[in-house]
Amino acid sequence: MTDPDELRRRTRALLDAHDPTGTDRLDFLRARYDAGLAWVHFPHGHGGLGAPRALQAVVDTELAAAGAPDNDPGRNGIGLGMAAPTILRYGTEEQKERFLRPLWTGEEVWCQLFSEPGAGSDLAALATRAVRDGDTWVVDGQKVWTSSAHNARWAILIARTDPDLPKHRGITYFVCDMTDPGVEVRPLRQITGEAEFNEVFLTGVRVPDAHRLGGVGEGWKIAQTTLNNERVAIGGQRAPREAGMVGKVATTWRERPELRTHGLHRRLLSGWVGAEVARLTGERLRQQLTAGHPGPEGAGTKLAFARLAQELSGLEVELLGEEGLSYDDWSMRRPETVDFTGREAGYRYLRAKGNSIEGGTSEILRNIIAERVLGLPAEARTDKDVPWKELAR
Numbered sequence: 438m439t440d441p442d443e444l445r446r447r448t449r450a451l452l453d454a455h456d457p458t459g460t461d462r463l464d465f466l467r468a469r470y471d472a473g474l475a476w477v478h479f480p481h482g483h484g485g486l487g488a489p490r491a492l493q494a495v496v497d498t499e500l501a502a503a504g505a506p507d508n509d510p511g512r513n514g515i516g517l518g519m520a521a522p523t524i525l526r527y528g529t530e531e532q533k534e535r536f537l538r539p540l541w542t543g544e545e546v547w548c549q550l551f552s553e554p555g556a557g558s559d560l561a562a563l564a565t566r567a568v569r570d571g572d573t574w575v576v577d578g579q580k581v582w583t584s585s586a587h588n589a590r591w592a593i594l595i596a597r598t599d600p601d602l603p604k605h606r607g608i609t610y611f612v613c614d615m616t617d618p619g620v621e622v623r624p625l626r627q628i629t630g631e632a633e634f635n636e637v638f639l640t641g642v643r644v645p646d647a648h649r650l651g652g653v654g655e656g657w658k659i660a661q662t663t664l665n666n667e668r669v670a671i672g673g674q675r676a677p678r679e680a681g682m683v684g685k686v687a688t689t690w691r692e693r694p695e696l697r698t699h700g701l702h703r704r705l706l707s708g709w710v711g712a713e714v715a716r717l718t719g720e721r722l723r724q725q726l727t728a729g730h731p732g733p734e735g736a737g738t739k740l741a742f743a744r745l746a747q748e749l750s751g752l753e754v755e756l757l758g759e760e761g762l763s764y765d766d767w768s769m770r771r772p773e774t775v776d777f778t779g780r781e782a783g784y785r786y787l788r789a790k791g792n793s794i795e796g797g798t799s800e801i802l803r804n805i806i807a808e809r810v811l812g813l814p815a816e817a818r819t820d821k822d823v824p825w826k827e828l829a830r
């Protein structure tokens with residue numbers, strides 16, 4: 438399927454059969470998935486039509502014009518951005534059949550059990566163990582900073598299955614049921630007062646072997662697919678000009694001339710140009726994606742996104758002076774989405790601090806760009822061939 442007109446016809450047929458003004462939201466989303474119009478580049482039967490990824494825009498434009506509901510992508514960012522492409526690439530037919538539809542419709546939210554205390558930037562050092570017991574794996578360990586774990590039905594999980602092998606080779610990738618006995622989710626409060634993320638304790642959790650993604654010991658390679666997609670999901674979203682942080686500060690600038698100074702004007706212009714460069718680079722990255730899977734280039738867009746979000750939210754707070762510092766809502770909340778643009782400037786400023794940590798710290802992304810994009814010499818690694826159990830931790 439490569440014909441935009443045919444895709445447009447199919448989208449209109451969906452709208453004719455399921456008038457979005459009168460159809461239940463979930464029924465509409467399920468019908469859209471079944472018609473192959475969810476993510477058109479996925480295979481037939483799994484929400485797609487095997488079409489070029491670029492044609493998704495044809496569907497999205499038609500549906501938006503008809504006022505059709507979306508699948509609330511902010512609520513299940515990890516599912517849509519990271520779990521789905523990994524399951525598509527490495528999952529069995531049964532796994533794709535079971536997981537992708539309710540993931541896409543938002544009926545089942547996903548989280549990512551990767552980071553641990555002691556295994557963040559050096560993720561391959563992780564200590565959560567999975568020990569095989571017949572047809573199941575018994576998982577014990579602790580994860581941390583797990584966004585959405587309090588809403589999640591499923592998690593993508595990496596765990597150590599062979600401590601005798603060097604750290605990158607003894608890891609296996611699983612899908613973990615967050616409702617299983619032994620999974621305990623505890624909130625962690627952030628600088629904003631909210632608790633979007635959590636500590637997750639795994640005690641004797643039994644994961645069926647049927648929920649293993651890829652081969653035993655192949656977890657690191659598969660995790661790279663997730664992490665590369667994560668960077669694109671965070672930094673490479675399609676956005677109109679002046680969307681997000683830059684739009685907020687530009688609006689304040691236009692509406693409040695009394696706040697302007699020459700110095701702030703220069704910084705606003707530089708931030709505006711930076712945001713436009715990042716937006717267009719994201720567009721190019723998406724065009725590359727149509728030709729295959731994301732490569733390390735996504736590290737660049739994620740890095741730029743984090744730097745700009747911090748610069749622009751800081752500029753807005755300075756522009757607003759005392760008013761910009763007026764954020765004082767420290768009530769404990771367990772939000773379902775991160776709302777950058779619907780909240781006040783002080784909130785945005787505080788939340789943006791996490792942008793240079795989540796999805797890989799800026800320091801690590803610079804290492805990736807240096808090594809894998811620019812081809813500069815790699816960081817010295819003395820632990821590459823040492824069995825994990827012999828590493829100092």
Ligand SMILES: Cc1cc2nc3c(=O)[nH]c(=O)nc-3n(C[C@H](O)[C@H](O)[C@H](O)COP(=O)(O)OP(=O)(O)OC[C@H]3O[C@@H](n4cnc5c(N)ncnc54)[C@H](O)[C@@H]3O)c2cc1C
Binds near residue numbers: 553583801804
């Ligand atoms: C808002 C938010 C949401 C998150 N959500 C999730 C989630 O859903 N699931 C999940 O699994 N994780 C999540 N994380 C965790 C995140 O991926 C980790 O915090 C991150 O990978 C950094 O690991 P760390 O915190 O252990 O820091 P460390 O690895 O201890 O790093 C500390 C500092 O040292 C620097 N550093 C470390 N090694 C090097 C090096 N070789 N060269 C240069 N500098 C280095 C780091 O860049 C950083 O500045 C989230 C984090 C945040 C802030």
